[in-house]
Amino acid sequence: MGLWFTEKQTDNFGITAKINQTYHTEQTDFQRLDMVETAEWGGNMLLLDDMVMTTDRDEFVYHEMVAHVPLFTHPNPKAVLVVGGGDGGVIREVLKHPSVQKAVLVEIDGKVIEYSKKYLPNIAGKLEDPRVEVRVADGFMHIAENQNKYDVIMVDSTEPVGPAVNLFTKGFYDGISKALKDDGIFVAQTDNPWFKADLIKQVYHDVREIFPVTRLYTANIPTYPSGLWTFTLGSKIHDPLKVKDDRFHELETKYYTPQLHRACFALPKFVEDLTK
Amino acid sequence: MGLWFTEKQTDNFGITAKINQTYHTEQTDFQRLDMVETAEWGGNMLLLDDMVMTTDRDEFVYHEMVAHVPLFTHPNPKAVLVVGGGDGGVIREVLKHPSVQKAVLVEIDGKVIEYSKKYLPNIAGKLEDPRVEVRVADGFMHIAENQNKYDVIMVDSTEPVGPAVNLFTKGFYDGISKALKDDGIFVAQTDNPWFKADLIKQVYHDVREIFPVTRLYTANIPTYPSGLWTFTLGSKIHDPLKVKDDRFHELETKYYTPQLHRACFALPKFVEDLTK
Numbered sequence: 001m002g003l004w005f006t007e008k009q010t011d012n013f014g015i016t017a018k019i020n021q022t023y024h025t026e027q028t029d030f031q032r033l034d035m036v037e038t039a040e041w042g043g044n045m046l047l048l049d050d051m052v053m054t055t056d057r058d059e060f061v062y063h064e065m066v067a068h069v070p071l072f073t074h075p076n077p078k079a080v081l082v083v084g085g086g087d088g089g090v091i092r093e094v095l096k097h098p099s100v101q102k103a104v105l106v107e108i109d110g111k112v113i114e115y116s117k118k119y120l121p122n123i124a125g126k127l128e129d130p131r132v133e134v135r136v137a138d139g140f141m142h143i144a145e146n147q148n149k150y151d152v153i154m155v156d157s158t159e160p161v162g163p164a165v166n167l168f169t170k171g172f173y174d175g176i177s178k179a180l181k182d183d184g185i186f187v188a189q190t191d192n193p194w195f196k197a198d199l200i201k202q203v204y205h206d207v208r209e210i211f212p213v214t215r216l217y218t219a220n221i222p223t224y225p226s227g228l229w230t231f232t233l234g235s236k237i238h239d240p241l242k243v244k245d246d247r248f249h250e251l252e253t254k255y256y257t258p259q260l261h262r263a264c265f266a267l268p269k270f271v272e273d274l275t276k
Numbered sequence: 277m278g279l280w281f282t283e284k285q286t287d288n289f290g291i292t293a294k295i296n297q298t299y300h301t302e303q304t305d306f307q308r309l310d311m312v313e314t315a316e317w318g319g320n321m322l323l324l325d326d327m328v329m330t331t332d333r334d335e336f337v338y339h340e341m342v343a344h345v346p347l348f349t350h351p352n353p354k355a356v357l358v359v360g361g362g363d364g365g366v367i368r369e370v371l372k373h374p375s376v377q378k379a380v381l382v383e384i385d386g387k388v389i390e391y392s393k394k395y396l397p398n399i400a401g402k403l404e405d406p407r408v409e410v411r412v413a414d415g416f417m418h419i420a421e422n423q424n425k426y427d428v429i430m431v432d433s434t435e436p437v438g439p440a441v442n443l444f445t446k447g448f449y450d451g452i453s454k455a456l457k458d459d460g461i462f463v464a465q466t467d468n469p470w471f472k473a474d475l476i477k478q479v480y481h482d483v484r485e486i487f488p489v490t491r492l493y494t495a496n497i498p499t500y501p502s503g504l505w506t507f508t509l510g511s512k513i514h515d516p517l518k519v520k521d522d523r524f525h526e527l528e529t530k531y532y533t534p535q536l537h538r539a540c541f542a543l544p545k546f547v548e549d550l551t552k
Contacts, residue, residue: 010316012293012294013293013317014291014292014293015290016282016290017288018287038288039288039289040287040289058470194334194498218496220504220544221503222470222504227498253545254544255544256544256545257543257545257548260542263542264539264542266535267536268337268531268536269529269530269536270531272533
C-alpha cells in the first residue's frame with residue numbers, strides 16, 4: 001500500500017489519500033504544517049494540524065467561491081482584506097477583479113506563506129502582485145485596528161481550533177463590521193453542515209445580529225469533510241441575491257458561474273433549517 | 277482504533293469509517309453484500325462490492341433527489357418504475373406523491389431487498405405498501421419487455437461494474453424511451469464529476485441523442501466519492517427547469533426543496549463543460 005495520509009474528520013469517519021512524498025514537516029509557532037505530494041489530487045497538498053487545507057486539484061472551488069460571490073455582490077470593490085489564506089488562493093481570485101486596487105493579506109503564520117510559495121506556486125503565485133500587501137500578523141488585531149477601510153473582507157481561516165478560535169466569535173464579526181465601509185460585505189468559511197451544524201447555526205445567528213443582509217451558501221469541496229462546505233456572508237446593504245445580470249463580467253473560472261452565484265444560496269432543507 | 281471500513285474510491289483516495297459491528301456478509305449470486313453498523317453515520321450501512329450504497333444518516337439525499345426531481349417535473353405521474361434500488365429508499369419517496377398509483381421495483385439481487393428489510397427498516401419499510409410491486413429480475417430485460425407503460429423511470433443502480441454494466445449503455449436508454457409513455461421522464465444516477473468525468477460525458481451525450489430534453493443535476497452525498505453526485509435526466513416533453521410554482525405540493529423532505537429543484541441544475545463550470 002505504501003504511504004497514506006488519513007484525516008479523521010470526526011472521531012469515527014475520515015478520508016485517506018496516497019502520498020508520493022513528504023516535502024516538508026514543521027511545528028511552526030502556531031500549528032503543525034505538512035506539505036506533501038499526493039497521487040490523486042493532481043499535485044501537492046497542504047496540511048495544517050493534520051487537516052487538509054488545500055490541494056492543487058480541488059483548490060479552485062474554495063478560492064473562487066470565497067472571492068467571487070462577495071466581489072460580484074459589491075458594485076465596485078476597491079479595497080479588499082483577506083484574513084488568513086496564507087496559501088494565496090483567495091488573493092489570486094480577488095485580483096481577477098479589475099476594480100480591486102489594493103488587496104491586503106493578513107496571515108498569522110508566515111510559514112504557511114513561505115511553503116505555499118515554494119510548493120504551491122499555482123496557488124500562491126499572485127502574492128507578489130504589486131496590488132497585494134502581505135502582512136504576517138494576527139487578523140483579529142488587524143481588524144480591531146482598522147475602521148471604515150475595506151469594501152470586502154474574506155475570512156479564510158482554519159477550523160475554530162488553535163490560532164483561528166478568535167475568528168469565530170461575535171466580537172470578531174463586530175470588528176469586521178467596523179473595519180468595513182458603509183456598504184461593505186464580508187464572508188467567512190463556516191465548515192460543513194453534516195458534522196458542524198451547531199457551529200454554522202451559531203455563526204449565522206451572530207452575524208445576523210450585526211449585518212442587515214445575512215446569507216448562507218455552499219460549495220462542493222471533495223477533500224473537506226462531507227464534501228459540502230458552507231460560507232456565511234454578511235452585508236450592510238448589497239444583497240448577493242439581487243445582483244443584476246450586467247454586473248457579472250467575464251472571468252476565467254473552473255467552478256463559479258453567474259448561475260451558480262444565485263443557485264449556491266438554495267440550501268438543502270436540513271441546512272436551511274440551521275438559519276431559522 | 278478497532279474495526280474500520282475503508283473504501284478505495286479511486287486507486288489513491290478513499291473514505292474510512294468506524295464499524296461497531298458487522299451484521300451480515302455474503303457473496304450473493306451477483307455481488308458481495310455487507311451490512312454493518314457504523315459509529316458516525318447514524319446507524320447501519322449497506323455495502324455492495326466494498327462500496328457504500330447507503331447509510332441510515334445520509335440516505336435521504338440520494339433517495340429524495342432521484343425521486344422528486346422527475347416526479348415534480350411530470351404533471352401527473354401514475355405509473356413509476358425503479359430499476360435497482362433494492363434498499364427501497366427511492367420507492368419510499370415515490371410513494372409520497374399522491375398521484376402515483378403503481379410503483380414497480382425491479383431489483384436483480386433479492387438479497388439486497390431481504391437484508392435491507394431486516395437491517396434498514398426506515399429505508400425499506402415502504403416496500404410492503406399495496407401500491408408497490410417488487411420483482412426480483414433483470415432490469416435490462418424488464419425494460420426490453422415493456423412498452424409505453426411508465427410515466428417515470430428511475431435507474432438506481434450500482435456503479436457500472438458487475439451487474440449494472442448494461443445499465444450504462446445507449447441500448448438501455450433507448451429501451452427506457454420505449455418503455456416510457458409519450459410524455460415520460462427518466463433519471464439515472466451517473467456517478468461523480470471528479471473521478472468519473474468521462475462516464476458522465478458519455479451518458480449525457482448518449483441520452484441527448486434519444487431524449488429531446490436532457491439535463492444534468494447534482495446533490496451532495498457525503499459517503500459517496502467526492503461528495504458531489506450527478507443525475508442525468510431524459511425527458512420526452514416536460515422540462516424540469518420549466519415546472520410551474522403551483523406544481524409543487526407540500527412534501528416532507530430533509531434535502532429536496534422546490535428552490536433546490538431549480539438550483540440543482542446550475543452546475544459548477546467544470547461539470548457544465550462535460551455537457552458540451
